[in-house]
Amino acid sequence: MAAEAQRMRHFWYDDSPESASGVDVLNLLRRYREAETTMRTRVRADMDMGEKDILALRYLISAGGKSTVLRQKDIAAMLGITNASTSILVDRLVRDGYAERVPHPEDRRSVAVVPTEHGKHEVRATLRDMHGRMMAVVNDMSATERDVVANFLRRMIDGVTQPPMALPPGE
Template sequence: MAASDVPVYDVAANDPDGRLIDRGAISETDLAQITALMQALGALRDEEDRFGRASEEYMKLGRTDMRALHFLIVTENLGRVVTAAALAAHLHITSASTTKLLDRLERAGHITRSPHPSDRRALAIRVTPRTRGVATATVGAYQARRFRAAARLTPAEREVVTRFLRDMTDELAGADGSFPEPL
């Protein structure tokens, strides 16, 4: 059996006893559509994971490093100056972890640190032109593919997809993160 033959996001396969989802009020047609939607979300997540791993390997960086570079590129595109504190807040990491991250990125030639233009106590962090070019040619081109997929939708379809994704995000954010005792 091929891995693609296993319906890992099928509601009935994941919850055969109906303890998590009450399927009594859901028609078979609706259930099939929901399963197809969950399968599509899973395939998207798998593709994003695959591309993320390939990008990290290509650039010889970890996930947090890549998130840091993305933030630095976007903020620079917006004309903003980034400090270590702003980067730490965005990444939800400690100042010590941020220092290690910046040291690593600077040693690898991905960023520069220079005096902040208006705050003498802070340093401005910028992505090097070479790293910006590589990121644009790889991750940027990947993001452009997402844009093209969204652009093919009608305005009404984009509203429905946006509402669905926000609702799903809210549902997942509402989970309290507690788990039963380990077995």
């Protein structure tokens, strides 16, 4: 009878040694974040750029792919930095050949910032292999697995972006 109870328990809850515990999952998530941070540091060093510069260039490339152009104020809002800091950042991107300022196609009074072919090429060349490996992992997953992972990540994002709960008075 005990063997039957043990078998039934495993039917509903996989607590075998191969099953990852909640702590295991959170530790793996932490290790992934550490690996991604290391990768970002390596990319910044390879491209001789700061984190905000790379993010701005990524936003510019993404906007270009959607046939959208960004102004400096758009970049400032996306990065959460001041207009003055954005101006300095865009100056660096322009100086290093990653972006250029062009007349805004819809507002002649405005200036747009667009990635150069050199900028797009550098980002693609630097990240191509890593993105390919990441896509291979995702493509090897079943649709159900991708749904589970996507739901988990959405819930984790919600979990870390919610403001802390207020403690009751006196605690």
